[in-house]
Amino acid sequence: MILKISRITLAIVFIKAQQRLLENTHTHRIGRREERKMFAAENGLKGDPRLEAISDAIRVIPHFPKPGIMFQDITPLFLNHKVFKDTVDIFVERYRDMAISVVAGIEARGFMFAPCIALAIGAKFVPLRKRGKLPGKVISEAYELEYGKDCLEMHVGAVQQGEKAVVIDDLVATGGTISAAIKLLECAGAEVVECACVIGVPELIKAENRLNGKALYMLVEPNEVQGYCRS
Numbered sequence: 760m761i762l763k764i765s766r767i768t769l770a771i772v773f774i775k776a777q778q779r780l781l782e783n784t785h786t787h788r789i790g791r792r793e794e795r796k797m798f799a800a801e802n803g804l805k806g807d808p809r810l811e812a813i814s815d816a817i818r819v820i821p822h823f824p825k826p827g828i829m830f831q832d833i834t835p836l837f838l839n840h841k842v843f844k845d846t847v848d849i850f851v852e853r854y855r856d857m858a859i860s861v862v863a864g865i866e867a868r869g870f871m872f873a874p875c876i877a878l879a880i881g882a883k884f885v886p887l888r889k890r891g892k893l894p895g896k897v898i899s900e901a902y903e904l905e906y907g908k909d910c911l912e913m914h915v916g917a918v919q920q921g922e923k924a925v926v927i928d929d930l931v932a933t934g935g936t937i938s939a940a941i942k943l944l945e946c947a948g949a950e951v952v953e954c955a956c957v958i959g960v961p962e963l964i965k966a967e968n969r970l971n972g973k974a975l976y977m978l979v980e981p982n983e984v985q986g987y988c989r990s
């Protein structure tokens with residue numbers, strides 16, 4: 760009888776321990792997933808005045824390139840040397856001590872930041888271009904984005920097996936473009952450590968499933984047009 764009770768007690772203790780382990784794993788996993796989509800303000804740069812200045816430098820053009828799209832225009836950011844430098848510096852501060860040897864920039868607007876970051880951290884710049892632009896042998900990846908379909912290409916031989924890479928673009932919306940970039944780099948054997956964008960469109964980021972858990976670092980949220988109603 761005593762043996763039976765202690766067996767039952769042992770079984771209960773075992774089941775409870777298993778449950779606790781499962782709960783912890785679940786929380787940990789969710790925690791890690793949340794961590795993977797990071798705005799700079801929640802990740803070490805809370806209250807950093809550079810972020811506000813960057814956000815202020817982004818202008819919204821409604822209905823470009825299609826009706827309903829609130830286009831986030833980053834070109835004013837480059838007209839202000841300090842804001843441009845601050846933007847690049849934030850990425851450089853984050854990636855300079857991570858043994859990254861590849862900074863992959865996505866055409867066209869990723870090209871405006873990625874080469875600057877590559878130079879500053881001592882890495883190579885790898886251009887990921889739209890279909891038919893690269894002259895050499897390429898690998899290609901088709902994808903869908905917020906307002907259409909496209910294809911990214913990378914030169915064969917641009918990265919070597921085992922290199923550590925970051926992917927840079929101006930904006931992430933659906934995550935389609937960035938996920939194509941990740942696939943190209945991984946196909947060539949690189950390890951994509953993180954993807955980074957200046958602007959993250961929170962309600963559009965389907966990046967959670969599209970990026971397959973890959974870390975995504977974003978500086979600011981998109982701006983709204985004052986008094987404008989999207990619908």
Ligand SMILES: O=P(O)(O)OC[C@H]1O[C@H](OP(=O)(O)OP(=O)(O)O)[C@H](O)[C@@H]1O
Nearest residue numbers: 866867868904905931932933934935936
């Ligand atoms: O997260 P997603 O939904 O994939 O959208 C983000 C992509 O869309 C924009 O590029 P676009 O394709 O308009 O090309 P462009 O820079 O050549 O104008 C932007 O610069 C990103 O690359």
Ligand SMILES: Nc1ncnc2[nH]cnc12
Nearest residue numbers: 828829830831905930932
């Ligand atoms: N709303 C947006 N503004 C600028 N670039 C974009 N790429 C995809 N969506 C965009």
